[in-house]
Amino acid sequence: MEGLVLVLFIFLFGSFNLSADLKSYAEQSVAKAITDPARFFSELKMDSEVVFPVNSGKRYTFNINFLPSLFPFTYLNSSFNYCLYKEGRLYTSFPQIDLIGGAAYMIGGDILANATDDVNKISVYGYHLGFVFSDSFESKIRIYYGFKHSYTLSRLKLSSSKKHTFLGVNITDFDSRFSDNILVFGVELLKELNKYWSINVSYGISRQTIVYGVGWYGKWFMMGFNFYPEGIIQIHPYWGMRLGF
Amino acid sequence: MVRRRSPVQARPTAFNIFMGKLFFLIFFTCFFSNGFLFSDVILSDTSGEVKIRKTPLGEWEELKEKNLKLSDGFAVRTENGRAKIIIDKSVIWLKNNTAIEVESTSKYLNAFGLVYGKIKVSVKAIGRKSRFSIKTLTAVCAITGADVMMESDLDGRLAIDVLFGEVEFSYLIPPKKGERNFIIPQGVSLKIIDVEKPYVLSVITQEKEKEILSSWEPSIVEEDRMQNILYRENQKISLKKFIAYSDNLNSEISNFVYKEKESDFEAARTLRDINGNLVRVDQRILRPDSRTVQFFNIIKRKDYKPYNYLTNFSWGQTGFKYNGEGYKDRIDLFVTTFNFNKDIPKNVGEWQGFFDKSDVHPEWATFVSANLISRDNVFFVGEAYKYLETRGELINNTEVVGVPQNTNERDNDIILTGKIGKEYLNDIVMYNFKERDKDSPTGELARISDNNVINGALWGVKVSKQEIKDNNSFYQLNRIKYLKGANPSNEYFYLCQENYLISNDGKIRNKDDIVSSNKSVADIIKENAVQSVNYVKRDNNGVADDDYIGSYNIDLVLIGDLPFSMFENTSRGVDRWKD
Numbered sequence: 001m002e003g004l005v006l007v008l009f010i011f012l013f014g015s016f017n018l019s020a021d022l023k024s025y026a027e028q029s030v031a032k033a034i035t036d037p038a039r040f041f042s043e044l045k046m047d048s049e050v051v052f053p054v055n056s057g058k059r060y061t062f063n064i065n066f067l068p069s070l071f072p073f074t075y076l077n078s079s080f081n082y083c084l085y086k087e088g089r090l091y092t093s094f095p096q097i098d099l100i101g102g103a104a105y106m107i108g109g110d111i112l113a114n115a116t117d118d119v120n121k122i123s124v125y126g127y128h129l130g131f132v133f134s135d136s137f138e139s140k141i142r143i144y145y146g147f148k149h150s151y152t153l154s155r156l157k158l159s160s161s162k163k164h165t166f167l168g169v170n171i172t173d174f175d176s177r178f179s180d181n182i183l184v185f186g187v188e189l190l191k192e193l194n195k196y197w198s199i200n201v202s203y204g205i206s207r208q209t210i211v212y213g214v215g216w217y218g219k220w221f222m223m224g225f226n227f228y229p230e231g232i233i234q235i236h237p238y239w240g241m242r243l244g245f
Numbered sequence: 246m247v248r249r250r251s252p253v254q255a256r257p258t259a260f261n262i263f264m265g266k267l268f269f270l271i272f273f274t275c276f277f278s279n280g281f282l283f284s285d286v287i288l289s290d291t292s293g294e295v296k297i298r299k300t301p302l303g304e305w306e307e308l309k310e311k312n313l314k315l316s317d318g319f320a321v322r323t324e325n326g327r328a329k330i331i332i333d334k335s336v337i338w339l340k341n342n343t344a345i346e347v348e349s350t351s352k353y354l355n356a357f358g359l360v361y362g363k364i365k366v367s368v369k370a371i372g373r374k375s376r377f378s379i380k381t382l383t384a385v386c387a388i389t390g391a392d393v394m395m396e397s398d399l400d401g402r403l404a405i406d407v408l409f410g411e412v413e414f415s416y417l418i419p420p421k422k423g424e425r426n427f428i429i430p431q432g433v434s435l436k437i438i439d440v441e442k443p444y445v446l447s448v449i450t451q452e453k454e455k456e457i458l459s460s461w462e463p464s465i466v467e468e469d470r471m472q473n474i475l476y477r478e479n480q481k482i483s484l485k486k487f488i489a490y491s492d493n494l495n496s497e498i499s500n501f502v503y504k505e506k507e508s509d510f511e512a513a514r515t516l517r518d519i520n521g522n523l524v525r526v527d528q529r530i531l532r533p534d535s536r537t538v539q540f541f542n543i544i545k546r547k548d549y550k551p552y553n554y555l556t557n558f559s560w561g562q563t564g565f566k567y568n569g570e571g572y573k574d575r576i577d578l579f580v581t582t583f584n585f586n587k588d589i590p591k592n593v594g595e596w597q598g599f600f601d602k603s604d605v606h607p608e609w610a611t612f613v614s615a616n617l618i619s620r621d622n623v624f625f626v627g628e629a630y631k632y633l634e635t636r637g638e639l640i641n642n643t644e645v646v647g648v649p650q651n652t653n654e655r656d657n658d659i660i661l662t663g664k665i666g667k668e669y670l671n672d673i674v675m676y677n678f679k680e681r682d683k684d685s686p687t688g689e690l691a692r693i694s695d696n697n698v699i700n701g702a703l704w705g706v707k708v709s710k711q712e713i714k715d716n717n718s719f720y721q722l723n724r725i726k727y728l729k730g731a732n733p734s735n736e737y738f739y740l741c742q743e744n745y746l747i748s749n750d751g752k753i754r755n756k757d758d759i760v761s762s763n764k765s766v767a768d769i770i771k772e773n774a775v776q777s778v779n780y781v782k783r784d785n786n787g788v789a790d791d792d793y794i795g796s797y798n799i800d801l802v803l804i805g806d807l808p809f810s811m812f813e814n815t816s817r818g819v820d821r822w823k824d
Contacts, residue, residue, distance in 0.1 A: 088370075169715065177763040
């Protein structure tokens with residue numbers, strides 16, 4: 001519970017660069033989000049793309065990101081990590097292989113559209129697919145590495161009551177896409193019974209971006225921070241459900 | 246009714262009988278041979294006192310031979326010794342005072358019974374449908390891909406430490422509370438101190454880890470048992486260093502990105518324009534003083550090809566004929582300058598907040614494009630804006646050049662243009678100009694600082710505008726009529742503009758290339774540019790093909806890289822002043 005309060009606190013107050021002017025940072029982020037919505041929504045969606053390996057003793061995990069994807073950004077999301085092969089089962093030096101995948105759909109697009117006179121409808125959705133290998137370094141430490149393809153599409157239908165022209169051409173709708181092939185490398189540590197801690201670094205090959213993540217997860221929930229150094233909001237605290245079966 | 250066989254069917258030949266028997270013989274030989282169906286369970290190494298029992302009801306006897314093959318029913322007991330049993334690629338090590346029974350050596354079920362004592366089990370490479378299990382008095386443990394240590398006694402006490410892999414645990418006698426079957430994952434220990442009490446799970450301790458990792462080989466000397474651990478400790482130090490590095494990575498990246506953002510306000514791109522000329526566009530931001538910020542867009546072409554009309558769209562349209570020639574090493578320039586009433590923060594990250602402050606506004610702004618072919622004849626076109634306190638906004642009417650508003654031309658935009666010496670260009674850019682005679686405007690400009698006339702510079706007020714465009718291709722032709730000096734006794738002239746959205750290889754973009762491209766805004770910005778060609782033409786009862794100022798054009802190629810980045814930082818403030 002303390003952990004959740006901490007995440008909420010940090011999300012509300014801490015996701016800004018404390019050394020800079022908070023208001024300025026927030027306004028700048030809003031401006032960036034407006035300037036490149038697909039990128040903004042993609043970064044939010046990436047919080048729901050769970051790359052942690054399936055725990056020892058489990059066959060698959062089912063994940064939902066509550067904060068910030070579902071609340072406040074209304075992303076209906078779920079992801080699924082399935083253990084295809086357990087480490088050392090058939091071949092001694094072969095790592096665990098997990099298939100990962102998930103989808104997200106923003107149901108609050110219309111709310112966003114209503115907030116501005118320029119846009120009639122906003123649809124945002126996306127998916128991710130990939131695989132993760134994990135190798136035991138020690139009984140409580142696993143190294144994992146993998147690949148995922150992340151895709152987000154945002155469709156904007158501009159208001160017909162307003163005329164949007166560029167160099168004389170009338171613009172009525174605008175589709176923008178954000179996709180990347182991402183390499184993941186991380187370390188997982190079993191801290192206590194059913195309590196894991198993990199750090200990972202993701203590198204987007206197509207866009208040459210780095211994302212740094214630190215997370216804690218247990219029997220029911222996961223929480224942590226994703227750092228997007230070049231992102232619109234640089235620190236994303238997150239909290240979600242992660243069930244292992 | 247009994248159906249009779251035919252004579253051939255009735256009696257199988259001796260050959261058929263022989264072949265049938267041979268087939269079954271081969272089949273059973275293959276199928277039931279030890280190598281096919283049974284694992285090789287070998288007592289491969291021992292030290293100290295080790296006894297064996299060949300049948301469940303047999304007597305314990307001294308071990309006399311090495312590499313003894315164990316079959317179902319065999320048992321091994323270490324008293325003051327150690328033993329090692331190899332089962333295909335898996336191994337069971339026995340510590341002293343341990344007894345183990347072989348229950349099944351089948352390939353599909355390697356089953357052993359730990360009667361008492363302590364063993365280490367390393368199960369490797371067993372088949373998908375195979376099972377490796379150790380039974381104690383309390384439970385059966387199915388082990389998959391694991392290194393496990395188990396300790397049991399005759400009272401049913403049990404300890405299982407899973408170093409790697411997982412163990413499927415099943416109580417032989419169901420407990421009063423809790424699950425009967427469950428999985429003990431990697432890194433976890435299970436302990437049953439009293440069979441009447443529930444089991445306890447905990448994370449494996451370092452001592453247990455070390456014990457499992459140490460060598461259990463019977464014939465090894467005690468001093469060498471920890472060699473393996475020392476090697477692993479070194480590996481662990483390397484991993485700790487990586488984690489420490491990763492921990493610092495975020496701050497490193499943040500610092501790096503912060504520096505990058507400072508220098509983000511430089512950008513460059515090489516592309517082709519509509520004429521196929523190779524163009525290098527450099528963009529940068531300068532701060533000539535604490536209250537002024539300048540955005541430079543410098544367009545360089547090694548070779549500039551001559552043309553009559555730039556595209557099919559302008560062909561046949563008066564006002565867009567190029568009367569100039571080809572050039573080498575051509576440079577065009579577009580400069581945007583904003584001067585504020587307060588000092589601009591040094592940190593770009595604070596700009597958004599700064600621009601959004603209600604008491605912050607620009608004092609003036611200029612947008613100047615210029616052709617720098619000749620040092621003495623710089624052809625320029627510009628717009629200037631001045632902040633009016635009474636209206637709380639930037640205006641671009643005659644008051645910009647110090648001429649009071651004429652009721653007929655209220656708020657009409659003005660333009661600055663001319664052919665000037667290069668030394669005067671900075672006066673235009675830095676808003677150091679005014680109408681030479683504000684009481685009787687001539688349309689000529691003089692410097693504010695010393696009242697010297699800026700030779701060749703003039704201004705005019707907008708009279709009308711005609712736009713030619715398409716609803717599919719991104720092109721726009723503008724013919725804008727101006728009156729020099731806003732004085733009806735003066736002449737008229739036209740600013741003619743050709744604006745195109747082009748790709749990096751100089752192709753004119755269509756609507757679908759942009760709005761249905763399925764690309765992010767940032768990608769669209771990177772893959773496109775705006776080419777804007779400006780001419781100032783004479784009035785001859787309409788726009789003429791002849792130039793009003795020399796035989797020049799200003800051929801700009803504007804990339805969105807830097808403006809996009811700036812917009813992200815300043816958009817809200819800019820919107821406010823625009824309103």
